[in-house]
Every structure is written in C-alpha cells, then in structure tokens.
Amino acid sequence: MNEGTLTKLSILADKVRLDTLKTLKNMGYGHLGGSFSIAELLAVLYGKQMKIRPEEPLWEDRDRLVLSKGHAGPGLYAMLANMGYFDKSVLATLNEGGTNLPSHPDRLKTPGVDATTGSLGQGTSVAAGLATGLRLAKKDNYVYLICGDGELNEGQCWEAFQYIAHFKLNNCIVIIDDNKKQLDGLTVDIMNPFDFQKKMEAFGFYTLKVKGDDIQGIDEAINELKTIEDQAVCLVLDSIKGQGVSYFEELKDNHSVKFNGDEINQAADDAIASLEKSIEEREHQYV
Template sequence: MDDLKRLSAKIRLEVCRMLKKRGFGHLGGALSIVETLSVLYGDVMKINPQNPAWEDRDWFVLSKGHAGPALYATLAIRGYFPMEMLDTLNDNGTRLPSHPDRMKTPGVDVTTGSLGQGISLAVGIAKSFQLSEKSNRVYTILGDGECNEGQVWEALQFAAHHKLSNLVIFIDENHKQLDGPTQEIMELFDLKNKLEAFGFAVKRIKGNDEAEIKKTIHQMFEVKNQACCIILDTIKAQGISYFENLQDNHHIRFSGESELQLNAAIEMLERKLKGGGRLGCFS
C-alpha cells in the first residue's frame, strides 16, 4: 500500500472509531472527502504540525464543516495533537466540537459550520495573500448540497473576478444532502459548465483516487491569473459499501445492523493496515 492510500485508510479508520464511540455522527460527508484530505495533508500542503500558526503555511478551510471528524482524524495522524484526543469528539469541554473551531483545535485555520460561509472566508484569505504577494496557498472543500446557498456563488464570482490562482476549490459532489438526493432537492445541473462560465479553470475527477487528485492539483498550480476548481465525483460514505448504499447516510445513529456494519468496517480497516492498535502519526 503506498503512503497516500495508507494515510487514507488511517483517516477512514479513525473517523469510524470516533463515531462508534460517540454513537452517531456525520459519517457520509466525512468519508467522501478522506482521499482529498490525505493528498492535501500527506503530500501537497506546506504545513508544520509543531507550529500550526506558521506564517508561511498553506491554509485549509473545511467549508462543509459537518465533515469535521475527517479533518480531526487527519490532523491527529499528522501530529497536530495526540491521537487520544480523538476519543473526546463532541464531549463536554472537548477541543473537538461537532464543527471545526479555530479557537479550540490545533491545526484548524478557520471556524466553519454554517454552510456557505467557509468559501467566503477562503476567498478573503486568498485575496489577502494576493494583495500582500505572499506564496501561501488556500484550499477549501465545499459540499454539493452546500452549493444551494446563494453566498457560495457570490464568493465564487469574487474568486473568478479577482483571478485567485492561489486558491484551489474542491466541490465534493457526492450527489446527496441532508434531505435526499441533490437532484431532487435543488438541481445543480452541470457544475463544470457553470464554473467555466464564471471564468474558472475546472477539472472533474474521481474523488477516491489519490494519484488523480494529486496530479490534478499540480495541474492547477500551472494555471495563472485564473481561479481553479476541482469537482470530486464521490459517493456519500465512500469506502464502506454498506453505508454507501444506505439511503439516509448523511447523519447516522448506530444501532442494530448499522452498528454491526460499522464494527465490521473498523475490523476490515485494521486488518488492511496490519494492526488493530492506535496507528500513531503518519510521516
């Protein structure tokens, strides 16, 4: 197993472990971004886990803040805080609240949760780096359901107008949102065509392929004077077939069959990684 696939498996395992202990959570939208987080934090981004506030770091904004468990797992594995802290997800007084909070969690650059707001913060940060002529890049992940928000399109228009080529936007198109399929709730039509019409450089790729994600990000680095977007074709609860096929997999309370299937997924991932203990920091 190569390093990025191994990191993806670690992130997926820790998300499952966290939500098993909690008994419920946003499994679907957390798992669909695992491979993207693996590539960003395992290969692409300039980061310093020992100094999360390093001025020259790249910034990450999880606009779809309900996927916080996937970000927390990634940060812990990369060494921003002890792995044991993952056991405190959503506990009273935790430093790992349901949605990311930059005042609580080491490595979280921006507080998010209210859908539509994260992308606005991301474009503002990218604009500040453009104005100050700094080399920092900004990465942000949006949900496809989140794109129902009008604020998203104002932010995208701003990014395109200001040619924020230091910003890479990912849209996690897993085709579902809280209340059902995006096609039924609010048709997005062809996101690629829409974004190209806004003035973006756009690629649509499989969101479970680390090599393709990495290659596409580096292709976007070659784009000058144009905002960039990567549309990730994903499946809600990606990587665990039972939950992929579950109709209501946005937020799950684990009991009965779903609890059995979660336990089976954890065992499968532990076997895949050749060991059932806490996996420690990826390096």
C-alpha cells in the same frame, strides 16, 4: 507518483476512515458520509500537497485549508490527529462538553484548524478573504477550499466564487465534493445542481473533474491547477457519500449516521476490522 507514495496516501485515507468511524461509533452518531467522501482528498492535501508544520500549527508560511462543509469535521480531525497536530486520544472527546473538537471546526479550539466553519456557505467567503490577504502580502501560499455539493444551494457560495473568479485568485483552489447527497436526500431531487464543471467554467474558473477516490488523479489535477496563472481554479470531485466502505455507501441515510441497532453496529465493527487489517498489511509491505 510512485507506487510507494500512492500506497502511503492510500493508507492515510483509510486511517482517516478508521479513526472517524471509531470516533463516531463511540459517540453513537455523527457525520460519517461527507467525512468519508473526502478521505482521499485530505490524504493528498495533508500527505503531499500542503505546506504544513504540525509541530507549529500557526506557522505563517503554511498553506490554509477551509472546510466550508464543516459537518465533515470528524474527518478533518482524524487527519489532523494522524498528522500529529494532537494526540489521537483526543478524538474520543468529539462533541463532548468542554472539548477542543466541537461538532464543526473552530480555529480557536483545535490545533491545525485554520477557519471556523459549519454555517454552510460562509467558508467560501472566508477562503476568498484569506486568499486576498495572502496575495496582498505577496505570499505564495495556497488556500484549499472544500465545499459540499448540498452546501452550494447557498447563494453566498456563488457570490464568493464570482469574487474569486473576478480577481483571478488562483491561490485559492476551490474543491467541490460532489457526493450526490445532502441532509435531506439526493441533491438532484432537492435542488438539481446540474453540471458543476460547466457551471464553474461559466463563472470563469479553469475547472477539472476527477473521481473522488482516485488519489493519483486528485494529485495530478491539483498539480495542473497550480500551473494556471491568470484564472481562478476549481476541482470537482466525483465522489460517493460514505466512500470506501460499501455498507455506508449503500446506506440511505448516510449523511449523519446513527449507531442505534445491531445491524449497523455489526457493520461498523466489520468495517473497523477490515480497515485495520488492510492498513496493517500495507504498512508491513511498504512502510
């Protein structure tokens, strides 16, 4: 990846953070931590890896994305808006009555959403089904399945993984966002996941692990996974909840953030100003 592409994707990731933060601050609360931890991943997928047509969201030859950790919908919406699926002004309607941007993604409401998700675990089965359908149709499209580490408390996920591995559905790239936290606290305290890479390998997956904010590493890992011909594939992201803004990384309750005090609102305003300045400077230099 050349420097220009790397910078472009880095800017895109920060635009996801910026627009997510503005949206949630405007609403007064929302799932910030898990949206931020996949910002770089979304930038690589939508900015480089996925075959998409924002002007034609239902294009038959597109790649599909299944956000099984549907609570990170605000981050996905920010990415879709930045890619041109809908106007950014729509982001301000998140979770309002009659909105096309519900709290969790709904494929019947939002252009660019391929699967309705939010009841944790079910996206894994949806992705397995999509990948099976594409294979039966002899299409070469990919399904990108994004799972949360807390979500993997659900047994349904492991049933779907077993199915994907058994049928060697290498057109379904399983991505685990290992950001170490879930709704009620640290994953290691609630239900110790141990080593996701070893577990997925034991399930029959060719598995790689990269830092969640390493754009080049994520891109190279996906490229490598696409070369695997006779095995299911998985990427484990070693990420941080609230990734990219130190205040939110360190915030204890950063799963669903409430903007209900002077300190957190000032931190949000500071982060917005910092992101806007950084984005502007890099766009001026490289774009």
